[in-house]
Amino acid sequence: MVLQTLPFPKVAALVFLVLVFFNLATSATGSGLALSLYTAKGLGPRDEPDRRLTIFWCVLFLVMPVGILLLERAIPGLNVLSTIQSMITVSSIPVFFVLMRFRLKLSSPHLIRQSPKRRIQKFSANKRTSARAS
Numbered sequence: 001m002v003l004q005t006l007p008f009p010k011v012a013a014l015v016f017l018v019l020v021f022f023n024l025a026t027s028a029t030g031s032g033l034a035l036s037l038y039t040a041k042g043l044g045p046r047d048e049p050d051r052r053l054t055i056f057w058c059v060l061f062l063v064m065p066v067g068i069l070l071l072e073r074a075i076p077g078l079n080v081l082s083t084i085q086s087m088i089t090v091s092s093i094p095v096f097f098v099l100m101r102f103r104l105k106l107s108s109p110h111l112i113r114q115s116p117k118r119r120i121q122k123f124s125a126n127k128r129t130s131a132r133a134s
Helices: 009-039 051-074 080-106 116-133
Strands: none
Touching: 009 051, 009 080, 051 080
């Protein structure tokens, strides 16, 4: 194992586990939020989805891999790694559509015609206006 070749292998393993945990937690939370935004109906540009919907998607991202890992004991010969890889691929499809929809919004014609400098000026002006309104 690579971690055994590092100095202080137990500390390196602990740091690795903490980093992996936070990476997976933020990925699941971000994916859950993106999917709840995508699946919620009637949201305006500044609205947030119902918290229960977000929690549902986040819990689903948690339960699916844990369930697959528990299936390893129940089904002999199950290749858990390939099953989890397939699950990650399938669960990333809705996120892909959310990102593509977001990209299409950003590439709308009224934004393309403006120079980047003009877009920054407009954004700064909108930010100042919203700060005054608060």
